[in-house]
Amino acid sequence: MSLKLYNSLSSKKEIFKSISDKRVKTYGCGPTVYNHLHIGNYRTFVFYDLLNRVLQMNGYETETAVNITDIDDKIIDRVNHEKLSLKEITSKYESSFIELSESLKILPNSYNPKATDYVELMISHIQDLLNEDFAYVSNESVYFSVDKDQSYERFVNLKKDDMDFSDVNPDKKFIGDFVLWKSWTEKDGNIFWDSPWGKGRPAWHTECAVMIKDLFNGQIDIHCGGVDLKFPHHENECAQVEVLCKNFLSNYWLHAEHLTMDDIKMSKSLGNVINVSSLIEDYGYDVVRLFLLSAHYRTKVSFSQKKLEECKKMTEKINRFAKNFTSDIKSIDLKFSNEHDLFIDALNDDLNTPEAIGIFFSFISEMNKKIAKNSINDSDKEKSLVFLKLFNSIFDILDFGNLHNHKIPKEVQDLLVSRQESREKQDWKLSDSIRDKIESLGWYVEDTASGQKLLKKK
Numbered sequence: 518m519s520l521k522l523y524n525s526l527s528s529k530k531e532i533f534k535s536i537s538d539k540r541v542k543t544y545g546c547g548p549t550v551y552n553h554l555h556i557g558n559y560r561t562f563v564f565y566d567l568l569n570r571v572l573q574m575n576g577y578e579t580e581t582a583v584n585i586t587d588i589d590d591k592i593i594d595r596v597n598h599e600k601l602s603l604k605e606i607t608s609k610y611e612s613s614f615i616e617l618s619e620s621l622k623i624l625p626n627s628y629n630p631k632a633t634d635y636v637e638l639m640i641s642h643i644q645d646l647l648n649e650d651f652a653y654v655s656n657e658s659v660y661f662s663v664d665k666d667q668s669y670e671r672f673v674n675l676k677k678d679d680m681d682f683s684d685v686n687p688d689k690k691f692i693g694d695f696v697l698w699k700s701w702t703e704k705d706g707n708i709f710w711d712s713p714w715g716k717g718r719p720a721w722h723t724e725c726a727v728m729i730k731d732l733f734n735g736q737i738d739i740h741c742g743g744v745d746l747k748f749p750h751h752e753n754e755c756a757q758v759e760v761l762c763k764n765f766l767s768n769y770w771l772h773a774e775h776l777t778m779d780d781i782k783m784s785k786s787l788g789n790v791i792n793v794s795s796l797i798e799d800y801g802y803d804v805v806r807l808f809l810l811s812a813h814y815r816t817k818v819s820f821s822q823k824k825l826e827e828c829k830k831m832t833e834k835i836n837r838f839a840k841n842f843t844s845d846i847k848s849i850d851l852k853f854s855n856e857h858d859l860f861i862d863a864l865n866d867d868l869n870t871p872e873a874i875g876i877f878f879s880f881i882s883e884m885n886k887k888i889a890k891n892s893i894n895d896s897d898k899e900k901s902l903v904f905l906k907l908f909n910s911i912f913d914i915l916d917f918g919n920l921h922n923h924k925i926p927k928e929v930q931d932l933l934v935s936r937q938e939s940r941e942k943q944d945w946k947l948s949d950s951i952r953d954k955i956e957s958l959g960w961y962v963e964d965t966a967s968g969q970k971l972l973k974k975k
């Protein structure tokens with residue numbers, strides 16, 4: 518099946534066609550670096566990574582950008598409260614973002630552009646919009662005039678007539694106009710840049726538009742972000758680029774749903790956030806990553822310990838299965854058969870990870886039955902190795918290098934002998950309690966047709 522993606526522009530699944538044959542350009546809206554990011558933020562970033570890996574699975578080279586917003590009201594608030602410089606605050610949280618992304622096996626992006634490196638280009642972009650009469654200066658700020666964009670309302674119907682004018686910014690000509698450049702106010706302190714319109718700073722919508730223009734010449738294949746960015750942020754990015762470049766900013770727009778906490782969106786302002794590093798410490802990166810990928814990206818997911826525990830059992834099962842094979846999985850050629858095609862089709866069907874995981878687990882169960890009966894043949898072994906490698910190319914939760922790198926401690930070896938004796942005497946109760954003891958020491962025992970088999974927990 519060719520790759521299909523749900524495009525927010527058409528609200529339909531569409532067959533993906535890249536602009537150039539082999540190379541796909543993607544852009545995802547990135548973090549605002551003023552605090553530690555929570556697990557809900559990482560659901561979006563792991564989704565970007567999933568898209569990148571599925572594109573690569575389909576033979577595309579990818580060129581990816583995720584921006585870092587290091588100019589923002591919330592950052593300025595922290596600068597004012599903590600008496601630290603903007604750079605001191607943003608570089609700390611930028612490093613934390615990069616480190617945690619690495620911990621969660623998110624492939625590095627081709628670019629992580631920062632707003633502070635783009636101020637000059639943002640000023641000339643705003644000047645271009647003014648020159649073309651798509652923007653106006655008011656009280657030293659600059660606004661985009663949405664009426665000048667014939668295609669405005671790509672993502673939502675704004676019903677301009679129903680708009681509430683009670684809280685209107687008097688500097689705007691129309692309530693729907695959005696700010697491109699914010700003039701300096703006292704609370705900005707010493708954070709400002711000089712511009713032809715006075716001192717101030719660029720606005721968030723300007724940032725992504727200018728980065729896409731600079732990095733990708735104003736045209737990409739896929740733009741992604743969290744669902745709450747659809748409007749106004751993505752609409753406003755599109756408006757600026759499309760009126761100037763006279764082309765579609767992006768052919769496909771993908772939006773990921775939220776991670777919720779008791780049915781409420783997880784967000785710092787609501788205080789219902791879960792810290793990522795402590796979650797990785799408690800469960801391991803593999804469990805957290807599998808949890809984030811276990812639901813379809815377009816469905817809301819409620820955070821729960823129960824789901825994490827389920828994912829923990831799933832990762833253990835996959836590790837146990839992988840340990841049956843002694844070959845070096847990394848060197849296996851990816852030759853696909855029917856079972857693999859089903860898995861690939863599920864991912865190509867708008868990145869349907871829950872279905873792909875289900876297909877992989879059915880395969881594991883089938884093979885485990887054969888392993889228990891000692892009836893697994895060479896073809897099964899090869900298919901299993903290919904599947905493990907294919908699965909990991911997307912989910913990346915197995916550490917192939919460490920699968921067999923374990924010395925069995927003497928205590929465990931002795932327990933295994935005692936368990937064998939108890940089984941010969943048909944003392945199942947004792948046999949089970951020895952199994953528990955072995956498990957508590959970090960090893961699984963499996964009873965197969967050829968006797969007990971020991972597997973190291975991950």
Ligand SMILES: [Zn+2]
Pocket residue numbers: 545546547725750754
């Ligand atoms: Zn953006």
